[in-house]
Amino acid sequence: MxxxxxxxxxxxxxxxxxxxxxxxxxxxxxxxxxxxxxxxxxxxxxxxxxxxxxxxSSTKTVTTSINYPIWNFPFPAVTICNFNKISKEKALEKANQLRHKLDYTVPYIANLFALLSLLYYDNHNEGTTSDKSYLELLQILDYNEVDLNDFLRELSPSCNNIIKNCKWKGEEIKCDKLFEKIITSEGHCCSFNYFAPKNHTFKGSFSRKTRVKPRHVSACGYATALEVLLGPDSTDYAASDTLAFGNKVSS
Incomplete structure (x- = not known):
């Protein structure tokens, strides 16, 4: 009880x-x-x-074949996102190209551009930045009539700086022919075999020479698929979402 x-x-x-x-x-x-x-x-x-x-009336699942060819399946998309969201070199270059600098120096404007990384992630240190800096950045962008979407894409690290070497099916290929820059929740990243949106076409540097359908492997094993060598340039970091150098890889 x-x-x-x-x-x-x-x-x-x-x-x-x-x-x-x-x-x-x-x-x-x-x-x-x-x-x-x-x-x-x-x-x-x-x-x-x-x-x-x-x-x-039990349910039974039967496998008709265990020898289904792997080449009938599209190779999964591989996306590489650098921890750094704003390239220091590109920030200086874009700051120097502005028509209206509003009496600010090029390095100072480049530092203001790093604040745009807050559009990608929550920065726990954002409280250390004064409201004046945000107003100055907004003023510069307004005076120069900057398209923010294109501007963020141009400020993000290039795929060539992130990915040093690429191989597909054992053959060395220029990375620009395999990877394209796409927008993700992590910011602008470099993606291989990305065909998520309907009617998506490759937008890499060699877009005229590439297919409009996902790639397939012809056999099993890493040597018959994708191999990349990553080399993050630590000197180009202007705004990182973590206290480290590196990349996030997802597929």
Whole structure:
């Protein structure tokens, strides 16, 4: 009896605790006991009926073949996102190309461009930046009529700086022919075999010479698929989302 009382007091099942709660009249306890017992019996009967139906018409899964050719499946997309969201070299270059610098120096404007990385992620150190810096950045962008989407793409590290060497099916190929820059939740990243949107076409440097359908491998093994050599340029970091140098790779 003690175990039953302890179970009813601790269980998350509705109604059982009211059977043994103090300061309850006997009639209320009896009503809760009848209700919980009734629903318990109904649940057991339903479970028994479901088990009986399952055993009478069970579902069986059969594999027709284990030799389905791997080349019938598209090779998965591989996306490489650098920790650095704003290239220092490109920030200086873009700052120097601005028509209206508003009496700010090129290095100062380049440092302001690093604040644009906050559009990609939550920076825990953003409180150290004054509101004045944000206003100055906004003023510079407005005066120069900057298209923010294109500007962020141009400020992001190039795929050539992130990916040093590429091989596809054992053959060394220029990375620009394999990877293209796409926008993701991590910012602008370099992606291989990316065809998520409908009617997507490759937008790499060699877009005229590449296919409009996903690539397929011809055999198993890493040597017949994609190989890349990554080399993040630590000197080009202007705005990183983590206290490290490197890349995030997903497929």
């Amino acid at each position: 003690k175990l039953i009382k302890q179970f009813c007091s601790k269980t998350g099942l509705h109604g059982y605790k009211f059977i043994f709660l103090p300061k309850r009249i006997l009639l209320e306890r009896v009503i809760w006991m009848v209700l919980t017992s009734t629903f318990l019996i109904v649940a057991v009967l339903e479970l028994y009926d479901s088990g009986k139906k399952l055993s009478a």
